[in-house]
Each structure stands twice: as C-alpha cells, then as structure tokens.
Amino acid sequence: MTTFTYKAIPAGAGGAVVTGALEGASAETVRSSLRDKGLIVIELKSDRGLPALRLRRKRDAIKRKDVIWFFQTLRRMLTASVPIEQAMSTMVELAPNAACDRACRTTLEALRSGASLADAVNETSGLVRPQHLALLRVGHESGRLKHCVELIEKSIESRERLRRTIVGKLTYPAILTLASIGAVWILTTVVIPQFAETLQSAGAELPLPTKITLAASKWLIWIIPPLIIAGIAALAIKPSDLSPAFRRRLDRILLRLPIARDLIALSQGAVIADTVATMLEGGGDLLAGLEQAHGAVTSPTIADRLASAAKAVREGQEPGDALHERKVLPPEADALVRIGARSGDLVGALRQASALCAEQQEQSADRLLTLMGPAIILCLATVVGWIVYSLISGMLSINDISALG
Numbered sequence: 020m021t022t023f024t025y026k027a028i029p030a031g032a033g034g035a036v037v038t039g040a041l042e043g044a045s046a047e048t049v050r051s052s053l054r055d056k057g058l059i060v061i062e063l064k065s066d067r068g069l070p071a072l073r074l075r076r077k078r079d080a081i082k083r084k085d086v087i088w089f090f091q092t093l094r095r096m097l098t099a100s101v102p103i104e105q106a107m108s109t110m111v112e113l114a115p116n117a118a119c120d121r122a123c124r125t126t127l128e129a130l131r132s133g134a135s136l137a138d139a140v141n142e143t144s145g146l147v148r149p150q151h152l153a154l155l156r157v158g159h160e161s162g163r164l165k166h167c168v169e170l171i172e173k174s175i176e177s178r179e180r181l182r183r184t185i186v187g188k189l190t191y192p193a194i195l196t197l198a199s200i201g202a203v204w205i206l207t208t209v210v211i212p213q214f215a216e217t218l219q220s221a222g223a224e225l226p227l228p229t230k231i232t233l234a235a236s237k238w239l240i241w242i243i244p245p246l247i248i249a250g251i252a253a254l255a256i257k258p259s260d261l262s263p264a265f266r267r268r269l270d271r272i273l274l275r276l277p278i279a280r281d282l283i284a285l286s287q288g289a290v291i292a293d294t295v296a297t298m299l300e301g302g303g304d305l306l307a308g309l310e311q312a313h314g315a316v317t318s319p320t321i322a323d324r325l326a327s328a329a330k331a332v333r334e335g336q337e338p339g340d341a342l343h344e345r346k347v348l349p350p351e352a353d354a355l356v357r358i359g360a361r362s363g364d365l366v367g368a369l370r371q372a373s374a375l376c377a378e379q380q381e382q383s384a385d386r387l388l389t390l391m392g393p394a395i396i397l398c399l400a401t402v403v404g405w406i407v408y409s410l411i412s413g414m415l416s417i418n419d420i421s422a423l424g
Contacts, residue, residue: 023041027059029058050063088119094165107126127139156314160311177377184388203243207236214410225413226413270319290312291348292356294315328347
C-alpha cells in the first residue's frame with residue numbers, strides 16, 4: 020500500500036479545499052475512494068513525492084488545442100440553444116482525446132452538483148484563464164453566457180494567432196542566436212585560451228581590444244551556462260508559479276519599459292472594456308462590471324488602479340473621469356470611454372475601446388517582432404566581429420615583433 024497526500028474540493032459548489040492523506044494500492048483507487056466521499060481531487064501525490072494524479076501526466080495534460088476545442092464546441096452548442104448540461108453531455112461523447120474527455124466529465128459532474136459554469140470549468144487545471152473565468156461569471160450573472168463564451172473563443176483565437184506570429188518570426192533569430200552562442204562558447208573555451216598562451220609566450224605587447232577579449236573570455240566561460248539555464252527556466256516558469264510579491268515587482272518594472280508598457284496596457288485595456296461592456300449589456304450595473312473586470316486583470320498595478328477607480332465610482336465620481344484620472348485604460352481607449360460616458364452610450368464606447376486595444380496590441384507586437392530579428396542578428400554579429408577583430412589584432416602584434424626581430 021502507498022500513502023497519497025491529496026487536495027480536493029467538495030462536489031457541491033462553494034466548498035473549501037480539503038487536504039489530507041490516504042492509503043491505496045494506486046492513484047486511481049484513491050481517487051475513486053475520494054469520489055465516493057463526495058470529493059473532487061485537484062492534486063494527488065505519492066509518499067515518494069511523485070505526481071500521481073492523471074492530470075499531471077504529460078500525455079493527458081490539457082493542451083492549447085484542447086482548450087480551443089472545448090470552447091469552440093461549447094459555443095456551437097450554446098448557439099444552437101442546447102441547455103448547458105445537455106451540451107456538456109454531448110461534448111463528453113464527442114471528446115477527441117482523454118484530456119478533453121476528462122475536462123468535459125469533470126465539468127459535467129460539477130454542473131450536476133449545482134455549480135455555475137465558471138466554477139465547473141475551473142475544476143480542470145489549465146482549462147480556463149483568470150480573465151476568461153471572470154467573463155464566464157459575468158455571463159452567468161448577466162444571462163449572456165453564449166456571448167461571453169464567444170468572447171472567450173475570440174480571445175483564445177487571437178492569442179493563438181499572436182503566438183503563431185511570434186513563433187514564425189522568431190524561429191530564424193532563435194536558431195541564429197543558439198548557433199552564435201555556441202560559436203562564442205567554443206571561442207572562449209577553446210580558441211581564445213590557446214591563443215592567449217601563444218601571445219604570452221611571444222612576449223608581445225597586446226592591443227587593448229585583445230586584452231579586453233582575453234579578460235572577458237575568462238568570465239564568459241562561467242557566465243554563459245548560467246545564462247542559458249536561466250533563459251530555459253524563464254520560459255518554463257508560469258506566472259502562477261511566482262509569488263505575488265515578485266509578480267508585483269516584475270509588473271512595476273515592465274510598466275516602466277516603453278514597449279512592454281504599451282503591450283500590457285493594451286492587453287489589459289481590452290479585457291477591462293470587454294468585461295464591463297458585457298456586464299452592462301446583460302443588465303448588470305457598472306460597479307459589478309468593474310468588480311468582475313478586476314478579477315480578469317492579470318497586471319497587479321493596473322488591478323490596483325481599477326480598484327481605486329471602482330471605489331471612486333462607488334463614491335459618486337463620473338466613470339469616465341474615474342478611469343481617466345487613474346490611467347486605467349490606454350489614452351485613445353480612455354478618450355473613447357469618456358466620450359461614451361458623457362454621451363450616454365457607454366456600452367458602445369467600451370466595445371469600440373476593446374476593439375481598438377486589440378487592434379493596436381497586434382500592430383505593436385508585429386512591429387516589435389519585425390524589429391527584433393534584425394536587432395538580434397546585429398548584436399550577435401557585433402559580438403562575433405569584435406572577437407575576430409581582437410584576435411586578428413593580437414596576431415598582427417606578433418607579426419610586428421617578428422618583423423622587428
């Protein structure tokens with residue numbers, strides 16, 4: 020028998036997370052036992068510290084294509100006016116793989132237990148992002164669930180399109196970067212040390228570029244491997260793995276950088292405008308929309324600004340002025356919202372602001388990626404060129420001594 024530690028939530032909505040330990044012959048046995056007790060497992064580990072929950076297996080993990088399939092299929096079901104539980108039952112039958120089947124079954128069980136769709140999909144790890152979860156809650160409260168699912172589908176498609184653009188435009192620079200780093204590593208570990216011995220034995224007075232390169236090579240031997248490891252770790256770490264304090268510090272730093280600041284502001288502005296507009300269209304009030312938007316925002320700094328603006332609106336300040344004074348939205352989107360608030364068409368203005376932010380975000384990202392490739396090539400060419408120049412200068416200094424001798 021193996022002892023498993025677990026985290027689980029009650030099958031009914033609104034329950035707190037339950038933790039404990041249980042002995043069993045296998046992970047499936049323990050999961051079945053906990054299910055009989057009315058608990059849905061969200062994490063399960065053996066006493067050896069190895070992940071035992073099937074959700075953690077790479078072959079069964081939720082992938083991007085599974086998330087796209089889930090929300091596309093759900094949107095089609097809702098468009099056909101199929102009740103949500105019946106739609107999820109049909110999706111269980113249509114699931115193309117084990118990960119989608121598990122996500123649909125888990126969601127269906129939660130729905131039958133009385134949970135909302137937002138709480139139900141949140142029980143499957145990796146299926147829904149915070150901003151999408153907030154949109155689902157808006158749809159549940161406003162009665163516009165189909166519309167919110169459509170917004171989520173558009174958001175996922177837009178993100179996937181942006182990801183394909185980034186991958187396509189960075190593939191060649193990434194390959195060139197790796198090749199150049201390998202070349203620099205070989206030069207610093209093999210070529211330059213041997214060249215240094217030759218120069219020292221010749222007793223030549225080395226030019227300044229050669230001295231700088233020889234000194235730098237001693238450091239690069241130890242610096243390059245940690246930098247590579249740090250880069251791989253940075254790509255592997257998810258924002259949710261970082262502590263709140265570190266995320267807040269990182270967010271403040273990024274918001275000081277010109278390009279990163281614009282991309283973050285546009286991304287968050289689109290989410291805020293979409294969420295508030297959806298809440299208002301469904302008959303909800305502005306404060307409820309701002310509260311839901313606060314849950315959808317991923318930037319801690321902008322979330323604080325939004326919370327301050329919501330407090331000001333609650334105290335009686337005009338919504339457009341409250342958002343403007345705290346710089347919640349990008350300038351052009353902010354102007355649209357202020358005009359809409361004063362003209363009485365706040366929902367229309369928010370929709371226009373959301374579309375504007377999304378369009379400008381894609382344009383900014385495209386310009387950045389277009390410039391990034393040549394910039395990487397230029398930097399790496401400069402480094403390699405400097406190394407070659409310094410080595411040739413050292414060789415010429417030896418030839419000068421030989422000629423004088």
